[in-house]
Amino acid sequence: MASIFTRIINGEIPCYKIAEDSDNFAFLDIQPNAPGHTLCIPKREVDKLTDMDAGAYESLMRFSRKVALALEESMDCKRIGMTVIGLEVPHVHVHLIPLREMADATFQRKASLxxxxxxxxxxxxxxxxx
Structure with missing residues (x-):
């Protein structure tokens, strides 16, 4: 069964799309830690970061950097935090979070938009x- 992220990529579930290239996709997290919280994912469904081949990993990190630079320019924040946790969805995803304070990185509070x-x-x- 396809992950929720694969269903988003396939257009079966709507999203607030940020960017896409041939291998990766970025969209806003709908339960953001802070406004602008973005997820970057490979289009190929892979469960864990360590399951990715080196080329796919490097592609995702380059793509995530490009998105992070745009986030940094567009959001009021001190920096863009990056984390890869991946326990809730079995599809590799990079969290890019505009940080104003450490609490924005804790996943304990959510912005309502x-x-x-x-x-x-x-x-x-x-x-x-x-």
């Missing part, structure tokens, strides 16, 4: 992609 706010943030980030 309207669909309009999500779309405005997604558009702002997309506009900074190079």
């Amino acid at each position: 309207s669909p309009e706010a999500f779309e405005a943030i997604a558009q702002k980030i997309r506009s900074k992609l190079k």
